[in-house]
Amino acid sequence: MTRTLRCEHSVSDLARSYPMSFAAVQKHVAVLERERRHGREQLVRGNVDAIRRTHLLLDQLEASWRDRLDRFAHVLADDLDRRPEPTDDPEPRSTP
Secondary structure, three states, rough: HHHHOOOOHHHHHHHHHHOHHHHHHHHHHHHEEEEEEEOOOEEEEOOOOHHHHHHEEEEEEEHHHHHHHHHHHHHHHHHHHHHOOOOOOOOOOOOO
């Protein structure tokens, strides 16, 4: 991604750099980059606005999940506080 923020690259050049198929790289590029055709080549350049929007969305999702995890931790702590204390009796009692 940072390479495409500096200058344009062909999708073929980018695909050679990653252990995934050309189609997979092309799909990733389509989400976060601007593209244009130059003959048969598809050239891409980083789209800073799309990256900012994605970053904002991920920050919002992270905050939401952190809030959920904090609430879950409180529920677990309350549950532990309500449990009866274990007895010092080493022998379990049998019921008749």
